[in-house]
Every structure is written in C-alpha cells, then in structure tokens.
Amino acid sequence: SKGDFEHYMLKEIYEQPELIRSLTQYYFQGEGKESLEEATKLPMKAVNISACGTAFYAGLVIKDYIESKNRVRCFADIASEFRYRNPILDKEELAMFISQSGETADTLAAQSMCKEKGLKSLSIVNTEGSTLYRDCDVNLMIRAGVEIGVASTKAFTQQVLTGKTLSEVLAHGGIDDELRNTLASRYSLLAERVEQLLDNTKPIKDVADAIYKHKGFFYTGRGAYFPIAMEGALKLKEIAYVHAEGYASGELKHGPIALIDEEKVNVALVGEELFEKTVSNIQEIKARKGLIVSIGPKNRYELKEVSDHYIELDFEGLGDLAPLYVNVVNQLLAYYIAKNLGTDIDKPRNLAKSVTVE
Numbered sequence: 021s022k023g024d025f026e027h028y029m030l031k032e033i034y035e036q037p038e039l040i041r042s043l044t045q046y047y048f049q050g051e052g053k054e055s056l057e058e059a060t061k062l063p064m065k066a067v068n069i070s071a072c073g074t075a076f077y078a079g080l081v082i083k084d085y086i087e088s089k090n091r092v093r094c095f096a097d098i099a100s101e102f103r104y105r106n107p108i109l110d111k112e113e114l115a116m117f118i119s120q121s122g123e124t125a126d127t128l129a130a131q132s133m134c135k136e137k138g139l140k141s142l143s144i145v146n147t148e149g150s151t152l153y154r155d156c157d158v159n160l161m162i163r164a165g166v167e168i169g170v171a172s173t174k175a176f177t178q179q180v181l182t183g184k185t186l187s188e189v190l191a192h193g194g195i196d197d198e199l200r201n202t203l204a205s206r207y208s209l210l211a212e213r214v215e216q217l218l219d220n221t222k223p224i225k226d227v228a229d230a231i232y233k234h235k236g237f238f239y240t241g242r243g244a245y246f247p248i249a250m251e252g253a254l255k256l257k258e259i260a261y262v263h264a265e266g267y268a269s270g271e272l273k274h275g276p277i278a279l280i281d282e283e284k285v286n287v288a289l290v291g292e293e294l295f296e297k298t299v300s301n302i303q304e305i306k307a308r309k310g311l312i313v314s315i316g317p318k319n320r321y322e323l324k325e326v327s328d329h330y331i332e333l334d335f336e337g338l339g340d341l342a343p344l345y346v347n348v349v350n351q352l353l354a355y356y357i358a359k360n361l362g363t364d365i366d367k368p369r370n371l372a373k374s375v376t377v378e
C-alpha cells in the first residue's frame with residue numbers, strides 16, 4: 021500500500037535511504053555473497069552492457085565506474101539497438117544486462133544473442149525468477165523490493181550501487197571485512213544525505229512551483245552527471261508530459277543552444293569535477309536568456325551568480341556516489357512538476373511498467 025504517501029512514486033523515492041543501507045549486508049554477509057563471488061570469476065576482457073530506458077542510464081553510470089576504477093573497456097548499448105547491430109563480441113568478454121522487471125523484450129533478446137555467441141551473462145536485476153534471472157549465468161539482485169510506480173526511481177539507485185559494488189570488489193581483489201566496512205560507511209553517508217534531502221523537500225518544491233509552466237527543459241551534466249541528466253529528463257517527460265532532453269554540458273553549443281530563449285529551462289547538474297567548465301557552459305545558456313536551475317555543491321559563489329534557482333547540496337565525502345544524490349533531486353523535481361500539472365504520476369499515459377513487446 022501507499023501508506024501515507026499520495027503516490028507510489030513518492031513512497032518509492034522515500035524508500036531509498038533504507039535500501040541503500042541494506043546492500044552491503046546482503047552482499048558481504050548475506051545471501052548475495054555467493055553470486056557476487058561468482059560474478060568476479062566471469063570472463064571480463066571487456067564488458068558489454070545492454071538495457072532499456074532508466075536501466076540503460078544506470079548502465080552508463082556503471083560503465084563509468086568500471087572504466088575508471090577497473091580500467092576494463094566497457095560498452096553500453098540500448099538493447100533494441102544492440103541486438104540488431106551485429107556487435108563485435110568475444111567469448112572472453114562479459115555480457116551484462118540491467119533490468120528492474122527482468123521481462124523487457126529487447127533486453128531478453130540481447131541476452132539470448134550473447135548466449136548464442138558463447139558469452140557468459142550477468143544480470144543486475146530486481147525480480148527473482150524473472151526470465152532474465154533464469155537465463156543469465158549469474159544474477160546480482162538489486163534488492164529494491166516491488167516497484168509499482170511506472171517511473172523507475174529506487175530501482176535506478178540500487179542498480180547503480182549494485183554495479184558499483186561489483187566494481188569495488190574487482191578493484192579490491194575480493195570480498196572481505198575491510199572492503200565491507202569501507203563500502204558500508206560510504207553507502208550510509210549517501211543514505212544520510214538522501215535522508216536530509218527527503219526531510220526537507222521545500223527548496224525543490226519551490227523550484228517546481230516556479231518552473232512547471234515552462235515548455236522545454238534541458239538537463240545537462242558532465243561525466244557521470246551526463247547519464248544522470250538523461251535520466252532526469254526521462255523522468256520529467258514520462259510523468260509530466262513536457263519536453264525534456266538530457267545533454268552533455270559541452271554539447272549544447274553544437275546545435276541545441278539555438279533553441280534557448282526565456283521559455284527554456286536548463287537544469288544544470290554540477291559536480292566537483294570540471295566545475296569551472298560546467299559553470300561556463302551555464303553562462304552560455306544564461307546569455308541566451310535561458311532560465312537556470314543548478315543542482316550542485318553548496319556555497320559556491322560562481323553557481324549562485326549564474327543561477328535563477330540554486331539547489332545546494334552537501335557533496336562532502338561522497339566522491340563518485342554524488343551523482344546518485346543529485347539523481348534523487350531530479351526524481352523529486354519531476355514529481356513536484358508533474359503534481360502541479362495534474363498528470364497521472366503512477367500510471368502515465370501510453371506507458372506500461374514492463375515493456376514485453378519489441
């Protein structure tokens with residue numbers, strides 16, 4: 021049941037801190053340990069990720085982790101493209117599939133193609149016993165519980181953290197108490213920050229009230245914030261029915277900037293990395309009269325100067341988990357905009373929770 025929440029989506033957003041905290045126990049001391057161990061033994065000359073929608077964006081963040089932390093080449097594809105493009109695959113490589121339902125038709129087809137070509141497959145999946153779960157060699161469960169809202173929220177967070185856990189175990193060379201402690205404290209710090217955000221959503225609600233009538237949204241970010249930008253835009257399109265796009269911060273000037281005027285909103289996701297460069301990209305939008313909503317590290321004068329609305333976050337100590345924190349802001353922003361617009365948040369028009377047709 022929804023309990024005190026008006027929508028399942030909101031309830032599921034609020035479940036995230038507890039879910040984030042539960043993951044290390046499951047993988048280091050619980051049932052998940054065995055599958056995590058098996059996953060580290062799979063061939064991994066390269067990793068081929070395929071997934072759809074939100075799960076694909078989670079895949080892009082995981083690609084970032086695996087490439088930067090493990091220095092293993094990683095490809096991420098939309099499953100409906102991957103399966104038809106005759107990809108170059110090798111038995112020494114891993115096929116990785118990400119899915120909440122485990123029933124997405126294109127993801128399943130991508131898996132059976134990889135299997136035919138002799139690759140081992142690993143899933144990052146929520147639904148035990150699903151087709152994907154049954155077909156893969158090893159399954160890493162994301163342990164998000166049932167997700168009812170069509171818009172995927174908690175599943176994304178758990179998918180990324182599950183991929184992150186695998187990447188950390190590979191880099192560390194095994195599963196032990198030292199790594200468990202490190203990850204448990206890093207994940208709890210993330211959970212704590214998300215909790216603080218959820219305890220006071222007024223700043224996000226205020227921004228939603230100020231911008232919900234606008235017609236076009238550009239979410240921008242660099243590095244891991246680029247997939248987070250695409251995920252934020254998807255959430256808004258899906259539940260609020262307004263046009264939104266996710267773009268790499270440096271790419272707007274190669275075309276889309278022609279669209280910028282006072283009616284457009286730039287939701288700028290700003291990390292600590294390449295901070296100045298990202299701020300100067302925001303300035304380019306500002307100069308064309310775009311409305312700036314920045315989400316980034318707190319107390320930054322340069323960001324305050326350039327923004328119409330500045331959602332200040334405490335990034336201290338979060339490192340490469342900070343994009344997940346920003347993503348929760350995006351979830352709430354989309355939720356409150358949709359609420360103001362009066363759309364059917366849990367069951368948006370034209371959509372199904374699980375896409376079992378190709």
Ligand code: M6R
Nearest residue numbers: 073074075119120121124171172
């Ligand atoms: O069940 P899956 O994770 O395989 O589903 C993939 C997409 O259909 C799904 O993430 C979709 O994009 C969501 N509705 C986005 O919120």
